[in-house]
Amino acid sequence: MQGTLDLLILQTLAAGRAHGHAIACSIERRSDEVLQVGHGSLYPALQRLLKLGLIAAEDGISENNRKARFYGLTAKGRKKLLAEASKWQRFSEAMARILAPVVEESS
Amino acid sequence: MFVWQNRRKQLLQEIETHLEIETQRNIEAGMPPEQARRTAKKKFGNALLAVEQSRRVWGGLWLENLLRDVRYAARSLGAVPGYTTTLVCTLMLGLGCVTAMLAIVQSVLLRPVDLPHPERLVQIYTEDAPQGFSAGPHALSYETIDALRRNTNSFAGVSGYNLMMRPVETADGARVGPLMEVMPGFFQTLGVSPKLGHLISPEDARIPVAVVSDEFWRDRLHGSPKALGKAITISGKLWTVIGVLPRGFHPPQTTGGPIVYLPVSLDRSGQDEFQNESAAVIGRLKSGISMQQALADSQSVLAHAGRTDAEKHRHLVMRSYSDLVTGDMRMPLGALLGAAFVLLLIACANAANLQIGRTASRMPEMRIRSALGAGFPRLMQQLVIENILVSLLGAALGCGLSYAAVAVVRHAYANKYPRFDELSIHPLVLAAAGILAVGVGVVASVAPALSIRLHTIGRFAARTATRRSRLPGLLVAAQVALTCVLLATSGLFVRTLRSLETVKLGFDPQGVTTLVLMPENQQQDPQLSREIETRLLHRFENLPGIQSVTMQTEIPFSDYNVALYGTTDVAGRPYHQGDSAYYSFVSTNFIKTSGIHLLGGRGFQPGDEASGAIVALVNEAFVKKFLGGRNPLGVSLGFHTDPGDTAADLPFRQPMTVAGVVQNELQGGDLGAPYEPMVYLDYLQLPKSSFLSAVFSMSAQYAARSALPPATVAAELRAVVKEQAPTMVEMSLAPMKERIAQSLSQRRLALRLAAGFGMVALILSAVGIYGVLAYSVALRRREIGIRMALGSSRERAAGLVIGQAGTMVLLGLVPGLPGRGLPVMQCDRSCMESRRWMRLPLLLPAAYCCLYVVSPRPSQRYVRLGSTH
Numbered sequence: 024m025q026g027t028l029d030l031l032i033l034q035t036l037a038a039g040r041a042h043g044h045a046i047a048c049s050i051e052r053r054s055d056e057v058l059q060v061g062h063g064s065l066y067p068a069l070q071r072l073l074k075l076g077l078i079a080a081e082d083g084i085s086e087n088n089r090k091a092r093f094y095g096l097t098a099k100g101r102k103k104l105l106a107e108a109s110k111w112q113r114f115s116e117a118m119a120r121i122l123a124p125v126v127e128e129s130s
Numbered sequence: 131m132f133v134w135q136n137r138r139k140q141l142l143q144e145i146e147t148h149l150e151i152e153t154q155r156n157i158e159a160g161m162p163p164e165q166a167r168r169t170a171k172k173k174f175g176n177a178l179l180a181v182e183q184s185r186r187v188w189g190g191l192w193l194e195n196l197l198r199d200v201r202y203a204a205r206s207l208g209a210v211p212g213y214t215t216t217l218v219c220t221l222m223l224g225l226g227c228v229t230a231m232l233a234i235v236q237s238v239l240l241r242p243v244d245l246p247h248p249e250r251l252v253q254i255y256t257e258d259a260p261q262g263f264s265a266g267p268h269a270l271s272y273e274t275i276d277a278l279r280r281n282t283n284s285f286a287g288v289s290g291y292n293l294m295m296r297p298v299e300t301a302d303g304a305r306v307g308p309l310m311e312v313m314p315g316f317f318q319t320l321g322v323s324p325k326l327g328h329l330i331s332p333e334d335a336r337i338p339v340a341v342v343s344d345e346f347w348r349d350r351l352h353g354s355p356k357a358l359g360k361a362i363t364i365s366g367k368l369w370t371v372i373g374v375l376p377r378g379f380h381p382p383q384t385t386g387g388p389i390v391y392l393p394v395s396l397d398r399s400g401q402d403e404f405q406n407e408s409a410a411v412i413g414r415l416k417s418g419i420s421m422q423q424a425l426a427d428s429q430s431v432l433a434h435a436g437r438t439d440a441e442k443h444r445h446l447v448m449r450s451y452s453d454l455v456t457g458d459m460r461m462p463l464g465a466l467l468g469a470a471f472v473l474l475l476i477a478c479a480n481a482a483n484l485q486i487g488r489t490a491s492r493m494p495e496m497r498i499r500s501a502l503g504a505g506f507p508r509l510m511q512q513l514v515i516e517n518i519l520v521s522l523l524g525a526a527l528g529c530g531l532s533y534a535a536v537a538v539v540r541h542a543y544a545n546k547y548p549r550f551d552e553l554s555i556h557p558l559v560l561a562a563a564g565i566l567a568v569g570v571g572v573v574a575s576v577a578p579a580l581s582i583r584l585h586t587i588g589r590f591a592a593r594t595a596t597r598r599s600r601l602p603g604l605l606v607a608a609q610v611a612l613t614c615v616l617l618a619t620s621g622l623f624v625r626t627l628r629s630l631e632t633v634k635l636g637f638d639p640q641g642v643t644t645l646v647l648m649p650e651n652q653q654q655d656p657q658l659s660r661e662i663e664t665r666l667l668h669r670f671e672n673l674p675g676i677q678s679v680t681m682q683t684e685i686p687f688s689d690y691n692v693a694l695y696g697t698t699d700v701a702g703r704p705y706h707q708g709d710s711a712y713y714s715f716v717s718t719n720f721i722k723t724s725g726i727h728l729l730g731g732r733g734f735q736p737g738d739e740a741s742g743a744i745v746a747l748v749n750e751a752f753v754k755k756f757l758g759g760r761n762p763l764g765v766s767l768g769f770h771t772d773p774g775d776t777a778a779d780l781p782f783r784q785p786m787t788v789a790g791v792v793q794n795e796l797q798g799g800d801l802g803a804p805y806e807p808m809v810y811l812d813y814l815q816l817p818k819s820s821f822l823s824a825v826f827s828m829s830a831q832y833a834a835r836s837a838l839p840p841a842t843v844a845a846e847l848r849a850v851v852k853e854q855a856p857t858m859v860e861m862s863l864a865p866m867k868e869r870i871a872q873s874l875s876q877r878r879l880a881l882r883l884a885a886g887f888g889m890v891a892l893i894l895s896a897v898g899i900y901g902v903l904a905y906s907v908a909l910r911r912r913e914i915g916i917r918m919a920l921g922s923s924r925e926r927a928a929g930l931v932i933g934q935a936g937t938m939v940l941l942g943l944v945p946g947l948p949g950r951g952l953p954v955m956q957c958d959r960s961c962m963e964s965r966r967w968m969r970l971p972l973l974l975p976a977a978y979c980c981l982y983v984v985s986p987r988p989s990q991r992y993v994r995l996g997s998t999h
Contacts, residue, residue: 043144044151061175062148066141067183074187085147087154092144 027054028068029077030111033096033104036078040095042085043069069094077103134185134194141184145177195508196515203516210488214520217484220897221524221570223890224477226531229563231470231883233536233555235463238456241552244378246321250415251451253382254278254288254428269408272400274432275313278411281431284424286416287319290394290409292402293383295689297648297859298390299363300350304650306861307346308389309364310381311402311409316391317341319414320381327358327373330393339393340369344377346388364390365403366651378552382412382454385545404652405824412451421448455548469620469887472612474570476891479609480898481574485517486602487905489578496582510579518571525567529560577601602902603938606895610942613895620888636795637686638725639866641677643843645832646690646861647851652827654857657818659826662855664814667717667832669850675838676846680723681813682831684714686796687869690829690861694822696781697770698809700756705770711752711807712797713781715825718812721747721792723835731763731790739814746786750794752807762788767809782820786811829861840865903935 028050035041035049046069047062072078077100085091096104149170156166171177185191207214242248256270270278272290279288290313297304314332323329329341340362342351351357351371361368369392380386394402394409401407415424425448432446449457489496496509536553544551581601647666649659663681670679684691694713699705720726721733729750738745746767753762767786786809794805816822836843844863851858907914914927 042147044148047148062152062173063145063175063177063180064183066145066180067187070141070184070187074189085151087151089147089150091147091151092140 026107028064029072030104030107032065032068032072032094033077033100033107036094036096037101037104040081040083040093042083042091042093044085044091046094072100076100134188134190137188138181138185141181142177145174145180149174149177195511199512199515200519202512203519207516207520213484213488216897216901217481217520218524218527220477220480220484220894221521221567222527222531223894224474224528225521225525225563225567225570226528226535227470227887227890228467228474228566229525229529229555229559230532230535230539231463231467232562233532233559234539234553235467236556236559237553238459238547238549239452239463241556243452243455243549245451247414247417248451250286250417251320252413252415252421252424252448253451253454254411254413254446254448256446270411271408272313272394272396272402275409275411277431278413278428279315281434282424282427284416284419284427286414287315288411288413289313289316289319290411291316291381292394292404292406292409293381294404295861296364296404296652297650297861298350301360302350304363304859305350306859308384308387310384310389310391311394311404311406312391313394313409316412317375319412321414322375322379324373325376326355327371329373329375330391334372334393336395337393338367338369339372340364341373341375341391342371343375343379343387343389343391345386346390347374349388362390364392366653367403380548380551382451383410383548385548386551387545405828412454421450424448459547466883466887469616469884472616473887473891473894474566476609476612476616476894476898478570478574479605479612480894480901481517481521481570482577483602483605483609483898483905484901485513485574485578486581486605487901487908489513489581490905490909493582506583509582510575513579513582514572514575517575518568521567521571521574522564525563529555529563532563577605602905603934603941606898606902606938607941609895609898610939611944613891614943616891617888620884620886620891635686635870636726636793639870640725641835641837642723642725642866643834643836643840643847643863644685644688644866644869645834645847645851645863646688646829647832647855647858648690648829648861649827650857650859654827656823656826659830660823662858663826663830666830666850666855666858669854670832670834670847671719673846673850675836676843677835677837678719678723679717679832679834680720681717682714682720682724682833683716683825684712684797685831685833687866687873688831688862690831692825692828694781697772698756699768699770701766701768701785702760703756709756709770711748711756711809713809713811715813715816715822716810717814720810723833724795725835726795727793729791729793731788733790734812738812744782744784744786744815745789745812747790747792747810748788749792749805749808749810751805752809753791755807762791764788781822782817784817830858833866899935899938902938903931906934907931 031050031053032046035046041049043065044062047065050065051062069078069080073080073094076097078094079097080092080094083091083093149167152170152173153163153166156169157163161169174180185194243251245251254270269292270290275288275290279285282288292311294309294311295306296309297306298309299305312330314330314334317323317329318331324341325344326347327341330339342357342362347353347357350362351360357371358373360371362371363369369390375391378386381389381391392403396402413424415421425446428448429446453460499509500506533555536555540550540553544553647663649662667679667681670676683694695710696713697705698709698711700709716734718734718736718738721728731747733747734745748757748762757765765788767788768784769780769782771780792810794808797806797808832847834843834847838846847863848860851860914930917927917930918924
């Protein structure tokens with residue numbers, strides 16, 4: 024779904040900065056659908072978020088001593104995440120409400 | 131572009147790290163290293179695609195593509211230097227010619243004259259033939275000018291001027307130079323202000339003051355500020371220099387140089403210091419007044435103020451100042467600009483052709499790119515960029531070429547044509563050239579793009595290796611047609627020059643030296659001048675080695691001719707309006723000296739002046755106009771008297787008797803001008819009372835025939851003048867041959883440019899035909915190979931190719947041959963030359979023989995290739 028990947032990335036980074044591979048693994052753990060076409064599709068999304076200024080990148084050293092690029096949320100990104108999260112929250116609540124009567128009927 | 135590349139590198143690096151971490155993990159999970167890597171890659175997916183998609187996020191893709199296309203184009207063009215050089219040279223020639231012509235047209239015709247509000251300046255003149263002594267064919271009498279100045283309401287200023295050549299004496303000695311007599315308000319009307327001192331004002335009209343041009347001030351007065359207040363001697367009178375004009379101010383009808391300006395001062399009979407009764411007129415319109423209004427105003431004033439009937443009926447005309455300065459240049463320059471554009475079209479067709487040829491060889495590349503997903507617009511963009519790159523390169527070189535050309539033209543013609551000293555390439559012209567180059571690039575890529583579209587898209591894509599396109603052939607045909615038109619034009623120009631060089635002069639210039647003298651004092655008694663001049667004539671005649679000498683008021687190619695145009699009555703023929711002839715005064719030995727052919731009757735004889743009647747010779751044109759079918763000998767002529775004319779209005783009342791008929795001779799200095807009816811009279815027979823005797827104190831022109839070298843003749847003549855008539859100033863002394871050459875060189879600019887364009891066109895279309903043949907032979911290589919294998923001979927295969935070339939040329943000649951008539955008609959109207967030079971040579975077949983010489987080359991080359999296949 025459009026925007027899901029972006030939201031997942033932001034959500035992942037909310038816990039702290041991470042490099043591409045870590046983000047990919049984290050997302051993979053949570054949802055196996057979003058990165059269907061492979062980890063590669065993560066990178067255009069990262070570039071998009073960088074351009075929007077929601078995340079920032081800096082060079083660093085990975086846990087196994089490799090030079091890697093670490094991404095972290097910016098203030099703007101954090102705000103965006105909150106907004107998006109509450110939007111999704113409302114959306115899923117609405118969906119739940121829509122779907123609820125069916126459950127009642129069947130029960 | 132550099133930034134993007136860095137980011138790209140960074141991203142690739144990042145992806146590599148990602149893969150390494152994943153691989154490491156897989157190894158840790160127990161996979162063998164190779165499998166671990168493969169699995170990691172598989173999990174990652176298409177890395178390049180990820181980079182491409184990221185690239186799209188960064189933005190500016192079009193710019194990067196553009197830059198990449200430019201780089202690619204530069205590299206791929208660099209790989210085929212022969213092709214690129216041909217293409218760039220083609221476009222350089224085309225664009226260079228157009229830029230140079232645009233620059234000339236812009237500087238001469240379009241750029242406003244450097245005077246305040248030049249659009250309000252006009253020339254007022256009359257289109258009727260001049261009468262009596264006039265400063266120019268368009269001059270108005272001083273009285274008329276005065277009436278216009280006083281009684282019209284449309285002008286902020288009206289003034290007149292006369293331009294002449296006179297000896298001007300400064301502290302350094304006398305030199306002959308241009309002199310301009312100006313009426314009060316001349317400078318004010320033009321709106322020019324002095325660089326030093328002040329200008330001639332209306333109050334100065336009766337005081338001998340002079341204003342000089344910047345060049346005169348530098349050359350003759352040493353550029354010193356103290357020059358103001360010094361005196362210069364003109365016509366035996368002292369004139370005080372009161373002002374210097376700014377540099378770059380060129381009065382009308384001159385091309386600058388050291389000019390002296392004097393105020394016009396009229397005597398009681400309405401003549402000025404130099405016996406002029408009239409002047410050329412300029413005016414400045416009041417703001418908001420149109421030329422039509424001003425003209426109507428002036429005409430009504432003239433209708434009420436005319437002095438004589440003749441003047442009342444004169445027809446006033448008005449034209450803008452820029453027309454006065456460069457009006458004559460408009461048609462020839464326009465024609466040349468048109469020719470340059472035709473040349474550009476040819477170059478464009480050439481470029482398209484060369485590209486079609488190259489596209490054919492690039493088709494595999496295009497197909498691969500198309501298969502890899504490049505859309506047609508993307509391919510088209512690549513092609514257009516390549517083209518624009520080439521044409522901009524061509525334009526840059528072309529601009530260099532035009533800089534050189536303009537500099538050469540300026541250097542060579544600055545003193546010959548008005549405003550040519552101002553020639554320069556304006557940034558606007560450069561911008562226009564750039565736009566043209568881009569336009570040419572786009573236009574020239576249309577045809578190749580079409581062929582790519584045809585080959586890469588659609589069902590035919592697969593098997594078109596030997597398919598022939600008709601487009602190149604059609605382009606060559608169009609090129610040949612255009613070349614025909616251009617060649618016809620330039621052939622016409624060249625032919626004109628040739629004809630002018632061998633024109634029937636009507637006289638024999640070989641061995642004739644002309645000498646023009648002028649009395650130092652223009653106010654000298656005509657009778658005295660007459661005596662001096664006659665004495666000189668006799669002395670000249672008695673010089674050793676001189677065969678004969680004559681005086682002539684009108685010597686062909688002289689700048690000092692005095693034209694008398696008189697209404698003429700011929701006995702036995704009713705007078706019609708416009709019955710006028712030119713009168714030239716000559717001396718007894720005229721026929722012998724000039725070498726003019728006597729067609730009937732006799733020439734002047736020494737005893738003529740004693741007899742009562744005035745003896746006249748007439749030319750063929752006179753006989754044709756006035757005496758059609760009659761025996762001209764013995765016919766009596768006279769000046770026509772209009773009702774109201776007094777004796778003072780006529781040169782003389784005595785009748786003239788035609789004693790002989792001579793061949794038409796060239797008149798004035800225009801080799802192309804038609805012959806006018808002409809009456810020759812003997813100087814010595816001119817009645818003393820006639821106002822025409824004033825000619826004696828204006829100038830004396832001698833022509834001497836001798837077998838001696840011109841330098842010897844010149845030295846002899848000079849010695850006599852120095853000894854016998856020290857008061858006479860030598861205005862010019864040159865062999866007639868030299869004068870004719872000078873006159874020809876005046877017209878050479880247009881001829882050279884047009885001939886140059888024709889040659890360039892021919893070269894370009896030869897290159898075009900060569901390119902197309904090379905291309906088509908390349909396409910037909912297999913066919914030719916098979917033909918050769920089946921036993922066809924080399925000659926037959928070559929014939930095949932030549933036949934193809936012939937078809938293209940013929941195809942072009944069909945519209946081209948009638949098309950060549952166009953410039954001829956244009957020329958006729960532009961009166962570049964009169965009709966007698968219009969016979970067109972059949973240049974074209976000869977020209978295309980050259981093309982045939984070119985065409986076998988590719989054929990032979992590829993026939994050889996074909997046989998080895």
